[in-house]
Amino acid sequence: MKIFGVMLIIFSIAGCSEIVDCKRETKTTARISFFKKTDGTSLEIAFDTITAIGTDSIFFTVKDSLSVYDIPLDPNSISTTFIFIKASVTDTLNLGYENQFIIIDQDCAPEIAFDNLEIINTSFDSLKIVERRLLIEVENNIKIFL
């Protein structure tokens, strides 16, 4: 009978010793990298603006000359159309994804997790998806060749 008393204590302690980890594993942006079409090397590029339909926010301006851009996905929708303007040239990139509401714990902020990224439509000539998952550990989602 003693062993069952010990088990009761162990079960009770196990139920109380919960440690909450609020660390999130998913990200709310898709990472786009630019490469030269000629030799495949990294390309640093500045756009006049990068925006998206459904928001007034301007994510990047001409001051941002980068080869890698993290563009924020719309959590209200299952797709976002991004508009890239450079000089008189306008390109669009329509990305589709799944979004899921996740409660990690009652004491943590809830999050919208994105997954299964896809290109629905685009005006860019040459690009490919290298990773559909939208996790913090993922280095690159889409490669665009200019």
Next chain:
Amino acid sequence: MKLKIILKYFFSGCAITLLSITVIAQEKRFVPTGIRIGTDLSLLGISAFSSNRRGYEINGDIDFDKFFLVWDIGHEYRERISPLFNYNSEGDYFRIGFDVNLINPRKNQNNNVMFLGVRIAKAFYDDRVTFSIIDNNYVIIDSFRRNFGLVANWLELTAGIKVRMWKNLYLGYTGRLKFSKNLKGYETLRPFDIPGYGKSGERSLFGINYYITYLIRWKDKPFPPEKDHD
């Protein structure tokens, strides 16, 4: 609808049990001597004092010598409130399995039970969330999502006791290691709770329930004769 499914599983279980009884009752010591019916005191206590969680659970077991067929049927509503969301889940669940009594039958005139056992469990439920998330780039999301017809399965290893307190009244507890959970039926809202299981994000969980049960006995348990050492 969910209750219908639960009852379907329950009566299928009963049919299998009756068939098993018929087969194993060929041997006299396996003839059941009583049925124990009870309820989960912890869940009733929580329901009485908490506005965020309520439910009930009806339990039963029937003996076959030192083995018991055990079942639980329950209903649970649970609400999780934070400044950023309000989540709730509600549904039914059942567990069915076997226990083995570790008490020596020759020293067990009170029909006490100290058991180890296994269960299979299934829950049928709905959940919903209203939430508000501030996104710096898009508008403030203030939204509502829900799931209908979620189905969860899991397994349990159990250990516990049922001790006679007075006449045919027993008190006891069951410690549960819940594992091998499988949850289906959701899309845009990942369920946070499973009735009868707990937090759905946990791959395995410990749980403990305290029970009060009443033994309806229709036959005295045959006590095995002492071994002849001559």
